[in-house]
Amino acid sequence: MCGFSKCTQVPAPLFDVSKISSIFNFMHEKEDDEELLYNKLNISGTYLIYSIKKIYLDLISKQFPNAKFFHYSLPIIENKMMLYKNKQQQKVFVNINKSSFDIMVIDCNKMLLFNTYAIDNDDDFIYFFLYVFEQLALNPEEVEVIFMGNTKKDDSYFQKARKYIRNLKFDKYDDYYTYSYVFYELPAYIYSNFLNLHKCVS
Numbered sequence: 001m002c003g004f005s006k007c008t009q010v011p012a013p014l015f016d017v018s019k020i021s022s023i024f025n026f027m028h029e030k031e032d033d034e035e036l037l038y039n040k041l042n043i044s045g046t047y048l049i050y051s052i053k054k055i056y057l058d059l060i061s062k063q064f065p066n067a068k069f070f071h072y073s074l075p076i077i078e079n080k081m082m083l084y085k086n087k088q089q090q091k092v093f094v095n096i097n098k099s100s101f102d103i104m105v106i107d108c109n110k111m112l113l114f115n116t117y118a119i120d121n122d123d124d125f126i127y128f129f130l131y132v133f134e135q136l137a138l139n140p141e142e143v144e145v146i147f148m149g150n151t152k153k154d155d156s157y158f159q160k161a162r163k164y165i166r167n168l169k170f171d172k173y174d175d176y177y178t179y180s181y182v183f184y185e186l187p188a189y190i191y192s193n194f195l196n197l198h199k200c201v202s
């Protein structure tokens with residue numbers, strides 16, 4: 001699973017594998033030491049085009065010739081779209097990374113937004129977080145926000161969000177599966193991507 005943030009999402013009708021460089025470069029700059037890969041998102045009907053360092057791609061491909069590559073956002077998007085596809089409500093998902101965060105907004109079976117924002121501190125975080133609420137006219141008194149990734153209840157990002165949002169939660173284990181007791185000793189929200197990656201393999 002590739003953890004690089006340079007990624008763009010393209011509707012299936014506009015996707016052309018022969019033009020992934022031009023599509024990617026419309027939003028990002030591809031460096032000379034990078035290669036482009038892509039994944040199909042079946043639930044949302046889109047493609048993810050993303051970059052990976054050539055040195056990592058070559059190393060992994062050499063050690064594991066049959067390896068499949070997935071962008072880290074794939075299990076977030078696919079799993080949440082699948083879980084809430086029949087729910088007539090808005091949901092916001094926040095995935096905290098080391099120096100960025102992803103935010104995904106679902107509204108009645110549709111993905112309104114998936115974006116990544118670079119952040120240096122909690123003030124950066126809350127600025128972009130509230131900016132999304134403002135631009136999409138989300139009601140902070142009603143919309144449920146689910147946190148996951150590199151976070152915990154007492155970190156500054158979660159505490160900042162609590163000042164503005166009434167309904168905050170952390171991601172939990174999928175009730176459809178039964179896990180070993182060892183997993184239940186770990187916070188599910190930290191490992192959401194890894195635990196849901198198998199759903200993206202076809």
